[in-house]
Amino acid sequence: MTTDDSTDAVLDGLVRSAFQIMGVLTRVGAAHDLSLTQLRVLGILRDRRPRMTDLAAFLGLDKSTMSGLIDRAERRGLLARDRNPDDKRAVDVFLTPAGLELTQRLDGEIRDALAPATGRLDPRQRRQLAQLLEPVVTPPLPATRRTPAQR
């Protein structure tokens, strides 16, 4: 009862495109010795200065995992930590100039790497695809109380 042709087809397309996109991101990241997660961290920090906990929540990771990720990126000089002045327990994270530069370079490389795929559509189709993806991507609720109890 959960099956109809249109749902099957779109599910298949979405899952396959997801694997393809992830493959591209993984390859671009790997060329700079960055995992998919590190890539996401850089992307998030491009226009934010979150504390460790916020980052972890955003990525759906444990705070101890964040410590390790940030450690390694900081050791590479891509980002830095700073004690939050308002709450001395908290630690803010932000990109260094080198990190920002790399992030921008990555952005271009990802765009170029995906160009062959999106290029197989004409501009009108691209706009249409973007519009159709909108509701799929848009979360139904603004992430209210996403606790384990819910599942």
Added chain:
Amino acid sequence: MTTDDSTDAVLDGLVRSAFQIMGVLTRVGAAHDLSLTQLRVLGILRDRRPRMTDLAAFLGLDKSTMSGLIDRAERRGLLARDRNPDDKRAVDVFLTPAGLELTQRLDGEIRDALAPATGRLDPRQRRQLAQLLEPVVTPPLPATRRTPAQR
């Protein structure tokens, strides 16, 4: 020169939907103690009986990585190895009945988990989205000579 609005929008939509899909797959997998990679392995084996090398190539992983992945899944009784009778160097991999059952259950859970997202489109939009994704997902060349030398 690689920038126009339609490309930007579709790129954004594809990348965001990819992260969303991956998030769902990761959660469904995790509920059964399966990584994204293990999930893919099971999916591939659903209707195939590849040798180790083919599996590794398909997933873009090293053969040594495959050995570990298959070891762990085999230890859980989800799949099994068998010497290939025609080429005694090769090892074929295939799902056990338990593995097949789990794979089918996972398939249903993934479908259900993604239903809220795809359900935000009506059947006509779903068909349209599936059609638009087709060329994006379809590889331009049948993976001819994908050696490091190419990069």
Added chain:
DNA sequence: TATTGTTATACTCTATAACTATA
């Protein structure tokens, strides 16, 4: 000689548990 697969090794990613410091 070349190919298939495993093993040894090392590093990253990940979570759980225990801890320190601050609120």
Added chain:
DNA sequence: TATAGTTATAGAGTATAACAATA
């Protein structure tokens, strides 16, 4: 007491290099 973050530990995923068996 509760929250923010780190550290210790353990297991999975990953690649490289060295190896054994087969082609």
